Amino acid sequence: MRDARRAALWLLALLAVTVAGDRILASVLSRIALGSQFRFAQLYRAGTDADIVILGDSRGVHTFYSPDIEQKTHSRTLSLAYNGMSTVVAEAILLDYLDRHAPPKMVILEVTSLQDDLQLMTELRTYTNLSPRLRTLYTVAHPRAAAIGRVFNLYPLNSDFFSESLRCYRRSDQDWIMRTVISPELVASPRGPWIIRPRQQSLDALQRMAALARAKGITLRVVLAPYHPSGMPKDVPVFVAAAERALKAGDPGQHVWNYIGALHDDRFFGDRVHMNYDGSRELLAILERDRFFDLPHHAS
Amino acid sequence: MLFNSFAFLVFLPIFMLGYWSTRGRARLWVMFAGSLVFYGWWDWRFIFLLLISAIVDYTIGIVMENETDARRRKRLIVMSIAVNLGFLGFFKYFNFFVDSAARLSTSLGLNVTYDALNIVLPVGISFYVFKTMSYTIDVYRGTQKAERDLLKFATFVVFFPELVAGPIVRASLMLPQLKNDHPFRYERMVSGLTLIAAGYVRKVVVADSIARLVDVRFAAPEAQTPLSLLIGVYLYAFQIYCDFSGYSNIAIGLARIFGFDFGINFDRPYFSRGFSEFWTRWHISLSSWLRDYLYIPLGGSRGGTWFTYRNLLLTMLLGGLWHGANWTFVIWGALHGTYLIAERLISPYYRRIVAKLRIPAVVSNAFLIFVVFHLTCLAWVFFRAQTFAGAWHILGKIASLRALNLPGIGDKTLIARSVLMIAVLLVFEIAEYFPMKRKATLAVRPGETVTTGAPTPEVSPAWRLAFIAACVWVVLIFGSFKGNTFIYFQF
Numbered sequence: 001m002r003d004a005r006r007a008a009l010w011l012l013a014l015l016a017v018t019v020a021g022d023r024i025l026a027s028v029l030s031r032i033a034l035g036s037q038f039r040f041a042q043l044y045r046a047g048t049d050a051d052i053v054i055l056g057d058s059r060g061v062h063t064f065y066s067p068d069i070e071q072k073t074h075s076r077t078l079s080l081a082y083n084g085m086s087t088v089v090a091e092a093i094l095l096d097y098l099d100r101h102a103p104p105k106m107v108i109l110e111v112t113s114l115q116d117d118l119q120l121m122t123e124l125r126t127y128t129n130l131s132p133r134l135r136t137l138y139t140v141a142h143p144r145a146a147a148i149g150r151v152f153n154l155y156p157l158n159s160d161f162f163s164e165s166l167r168c169y170r171r172s173d174q175d176w177i178m179r180t181v182i183s184p185e186l187v188a189s190p191r192g193p194w195i196i197r198p199r200q201q202s203l204d205a206l207q208r209m210a211a212l213a214r215a216k217g218i219t220l221r222v223v224l225a226p227y228h229p230s231g232m233p234k235d236v237p238v239f240v241a242a243a244e245r246a247l248k249a250g251d252p253g254q255h256v257w258n259y260i261g262a263l264h265d266d267r268f269f270g271d272r273v274h275m276n277y278d279g280s281r282e283l284l285a286i287l288e289r290d291r292f293f294d295l296p297h298h299a300s
Numbered sequence: 301m302l303f304n305s306f307a308f309l310v311f312l313p314i315f316m317l318g319y320w321s322t323r324g325r326a327r328l329w330v331m332f333a334g335s336l337v338f339y340g341w342w343d344w345r346f347i348f349l350l351l352i353s354a355i356v357d358y359t360i361g362i363v364m365e366n367e368t369d370a371r372r373r374k375r376l377i378v379m380s381i382a383v384n385l386g387f388l389g390f391f392k393y394f395n396f397f398v399d400s401a402a403r404l405s406t407s408l409g410l411n412v413t414y415d416a417l418n419i420v421l422p423v424g425i426s427f428y429v430f431k432t433m434s435y436t437i438d439v440y441r442g443t444q445k446a447e448r449d450l451l452k453f454a455t456f457v458v459f460f461p462e463l464v465a466g467p468i469v470r471a472s473l474m475l476p477q478l479k480n481d482h483p484f485r486y487e488r489m490v491s492g493l494t495l496i497a498a499g500y501v502r503k504v505v506v507a508d509s510i511a512r513l514v515d516v517r518f519a520a521p522e523a524q525t526p527l528s529l530l531i532g533v534y535l536y537a538f539q540i541y542c543d544f545s546g547y548s549n550i551a552i553g554l555a556r557i558f559g560f561d562f563g564i565n566f567d568r569p570y571f572s573r574g575f576s577e578f579w580t581r582w583h584i585s586l587s588s589w590l591r592d593y594l595y596i597p598l599g600g601s602r603g604g605t606w607f608t609y610r611n612l613l614l615t616m617l618l619g620g621l622w623h624g625a626n627w628t629f630v631i632w633g634a635l636h637g638t639y640l641i642a643e644r645l646i647s648p649y650y651r652r653i654v655a656k657l658r659i660p661a662v663v664s665n666a667f668l669i670f671v672v673f674h675l676t677c678l679a680w681v682f683f684r685a686q687t688f689a690g691a692w693h694i695l696g697k698i699a700s701l702r703a704l705n706l707p708g709i710g711d712k713t714l715i716a717r718s719v720l721m722i723a724v725l726l727v728f729e730i731a732e733y734f735p736m737k738r739k740a741t742l743a744v745r746p747g748e749t750v751t752t753g754a755p756t757p758e759v760s761p762a763w764r765l766a767f768i769a770a771c772v773w774v775v776l777i778f779g780s781f782k783g784n785t786f787i788y789f790q791f
Binding site: 003004006007010013014017018021022025029144145148152154155157158160162163164167180183185186189271 | 306483484485486489490522523525713717761765766768769770772773776777778779781
C-alpha cells in the first residue's frame, strides 16, 4: 500500500512537471520560431512587406528564385511556396499575409498546386496558434492530431518547419533552389503514365484567389512551369482548361501562363518535375521577354 | 498491436488494472488473455498457431522428462524441432526456397514454372519458435525441468512485452519468475518507466525520423548522389539500432514494472572493438541463443581451427537467414561470419604490432571501433537492400566517389537533426559507460548464462522523473506519430 501511495504521488508529480514544462517550453520555442528568417516566420511576423509574393508547391519553390527576381525587377520578393502546398493552403497563406502586411503588387502562383492535398498542414501546424484559417484546415485534415495539439502545446512545434525555423534563425531561406542536374540514369529510367488532375477544392480556392486579387488591385500571375521532357504529364490541356475556367470565374481577364514545354535541356532540371537554378534563370529570361513582370496600369 | 499505437495506449492501463487487481492463477489468466488480445489485434487467426506451438512443446517437454529411453528422448526432441522449424519453414521460407529452386533449375536449363503461395508471415514467429525450441532442448539436455502447469507454460510463451520482437527470453529465466506473484514495487515502476521513456525516444524520435531519410535513399538509389547514399547507410546503422534497442527497452521496461527481469538485449554495440565483442552486445538474446543451440552443438571451437571457422560461418549464415527469407540476409550473415574468422586470423598480429609500436590503448581502441563500425555498415547495406543487385548498386555508387559534395543533398536540415539526435544518444551511451560495471556484457560470454538483470546505476526517483518528463517533451517536439512499425516485426 505504501508503494502504491508513493507511486501515485510520483505519477502526479510527473504529470505536473510534464504539463508545466510543456507550457513553458512551448511558449519559449514558439517565440524563437517566430523570430526566425524562415519564410513562414516572416509571414506571421509583421514588418516584412513584399512587392512580389510567390506561392505554390515544390515546383513553385524551384521555378521562382526570389533573389534573382528581386535583382531583375528591383522589387522586394518573398517566396512563400513550399513542397506540397495545395492551392487551398496557398489561399489561406495569402489571406494571412494580407491580414499582416500591405498588399503586394504581384502574386505568382505555380498552378500545379491544384493537384496537391492538405499534406502540408502537418508542417504548418506550427503556426496554427497564430492563424485561425490554418487551425481550421489542420482540424479538417488531421482531427486527432489537432486534439493532441490542444492538450500538449509542444506538439504543434513537432514539424520540419520548426527545425527549419531554427536553421534559418539568422539567415534567410529565400535562396533555396535545386543546384544539381538530373542524372542520366534517372532520365533513362522508365516512368509510368503520369497525369496531373486538379482537385475541386483547389479550383474553388483558385477562383476565390483570382476574385480577391482583382478586388485588392493585386496582379495575379498563374504559371505552369516547365517539366523535364521525360516527366511530361498527360492531360495537360485538360488541366490547364480547368484552371483557366476557375480563374476566369474569379476574374475574366485571367489566364494561365503556360511554360510547360519551354525548356528541354537536361542541364535546366534537377529532376523530372523540378527545375534547378540554371533552369530558373533561363525561365526568368523568357518571362522577362514575355513582359511577365509588367504590371497593368491599374495595379502600378 | 504496436507499442507506439493508440490501441496500445488504451490496452496498457486496462491490462495493468487487471494485473494488479488479481493474484495467483487469476493473474496468470490475465497475463495469458491480455497477451492474446495484444497478439490477436494484428490477426486473431494466428493465435491458434501460437497456441499449437505452445501445446506441442508443453506436451513433448513432459513426455520427454518422463521418458528414460535415450533413443525415444532423441525422437521426441527431433519431433519438437521438426514441428517448430516446420512452422517457421512453411510460413517464412516456403516461397523463398521454392523460388530459389526454380531459379536454380532455370539456370541449369530446366524450364520450371510454379505458383507462389500467398502466405502471410505471422508476426513474431521467429521469436516464439526459438523460445519454445530452446525450452524443449533444455529439457532434453536435462538443464530445465519440464513445466507441468499448462497455463504457466502458455503464459511464458505468449507474454506480450517480448512476444513479437524479443528479446528471446528463455524458459530457464522466465518460468521461475512465474512461480510467484510479484507485488507492486514503486522502485520497479519508476525504473521501468525510465526504460520505456528511453525506448520511445529511441524509436519514435531517432529511428522514425531517420527512417524518412533512409527509405528514400534505398528506394531510389539511382536518384541519389554517392555522398547522399553514404549518409543513408550511416543513418540506417543508427535507425536499426535505435528501432530495435528502443523496442527492447520498452519490452524490458514493461516487464520490469510487472515484476519480471528479462536481462538486456543491447549493450552499446557500436563501441565494440571486434566482431566477437559486437555479437555479445548486439541482440544479445539471439546471439547467445545461436551460440548455445547452434554454434556449440556444431562443435564450437573444439574441433580445431578449420572446424571453428566452419562453425562460425554456418552459425552466422543461419543467423542471417533467421532474419528473413532473402539471399541478402544470407549475405549479411556470411559477411559477419567472415568478419569473425578474419578477426581470429588477424588479431594476434594486430596485438603484436600495437605492442611493438607502443600505440596507446585509447588510439588502438578508437581505430578498432572505427573499423568494426564501418564493416558493420557495409553489411547493413545487404541487410536493408531488397535485392543483391540493389545493394551492389549502392556500394558501387558510393565507391565511385563522384560528387562528394554537400550541395547535391536536398534534406540537409533533416540530416542535421538526425545527426544531432544520434550525437545526443552517443553522449548518453558514453556517459553510461563510465560508472557502470561490465557485468551485463560479461554474463553472455561462452559458457555463461544470460544475465537476469543489468546492473543499473543508482539514480534518484527525482532525477528519473526529470528524465521521463524530458523524454515526453522530446517525443512531443521531435517524435514521429505515424505509427511506423518496428523493423524486427518482419522477422
